[in-house]
Amino acid sequence: MAEEFFDIESRRRYPRLEFGIRVFEEKDWMIRDLNPLGCFIETSNPLPIDTELDLQFQIPLDSQYLPIKAKGVVRRSEPDGMAIEFTEMQPIYFAYLEKFVENYY
Numbered sequence: 001m002a003e004e005f006f007d008i009e010s011r012r013r014y015p016r017l018e019f020g021i022r023v024f025e026e027k028d029w030m031i032r033d034l035n036p037l038g039c040f041i042e043t044s045n046p047l048p049i050d051t052e053l054d055l056q057f058q059i060p061l062d063s064q065y066l067p068i069k070a071k072g073v074v075r076r077s078e079p080d081g082m083a084i085e086f087t088e089m090q091p092i093y094f095a096y097l098e099k100f101v102e103n104y105y
Contacts, residue, residue, distance in 0.1 A: 023057050031057060036097040038072065038085045046082040047074050055084070059100045068093045 023029035023041060033040040039055075047053065051074045058065040070093060076083035 023055055032081070034059075034097070035101050036086070036089075036094050038075070038083065040081055040083050042081040044080075046077045046079070049074050049077050052087075053084070055086075059096060061096060061100050061103065066096050068096060 023031060028043050028045065030042045031039045032042045053072055053074070055068075055070050055072055057068050059068055060066075069090070070086045071088035072084040072086045074082045075085045
């Protein structure tokens with residue numbers, strides 16, 4: 001499923017949306033850049049590259065907050081955060097993220 005998320009055409013199709021969204025269960029994690037393929041999480045304790053993780057967060061869409069659940073892997077780790085590639089996500093969550101980015105970009 002990761003191949004489908006991160007092919008070249010998809011990366012060009014989805015610009016990153018700069019936004020502040022808190023990640024559930026992680027006190028200091030804040031999503032700063034987001035698109036349907038991945039995100040950058042700002043944190044003072046980034047995980048090592050290739051770490052797999054489960055993410056849960058909410059996005060504001062159509063006057064409500066919608067839950068998003070995704071599996072991901074750390075692709076880049078920096079002192080102030082980490083870049084996450086989404087590797088697995090239900091189609092409905094992917095559709096929510098597509099609409100979210102379209103509405104706010």
